[in-house]
Amino acid sequence: MTLKSKKKADISITILVLGVVALCFLTIMSFASKNNKADLAGVGLIETMKSFAEENAFYSETGFKSEDYKNGKLLRGNVEISTQGNDLIGTYKKGGKTLARVEYKK
Numbered sequence: 001m002t003l004k005s006k007k008k009a010d011i012s013i014t015i016l017v018l019g020v021v022a023l024c025f026l027t028i029m030s031f032a033s034k035n036n037k038a039d040l041a042g043v044g045l046i047e048t049m050k051s052f053a054e055e056n057a058f059y060s061e062t063g064f065k066s067e068d069y070k071n072g073k074l075l076r077g078n079v080e081i082s083t084q085g086n087d088l089i090g091t092y093k094k095g096g097k098t099l100a101r102v103e104y105k106k
Contacts, residue, residue, distance in 0.1 A: 048079050049090045049104045056088075
């Protein structure tokens, strides 16, 4: 007894598989082509600012002074954090261009 091939079912499954592969490829290409650098810089800046706020609170409570914090500004790589009253303002600059700005209010 020989097996009969069902050509109609094979064609529809092939089209379905090719459609899924094409959809996955287009999704990956859309993420790869998008310029997300500013978004990721903002996340890193938020983490740096939270770290600096904890560091600043520690220095205030214990009386130690930070070596990095000079003239009301902290510079770490491309990140610049300054204080205005109780608030912290952080900017991420690269190539002279501000990619992200975050305000941390206490």
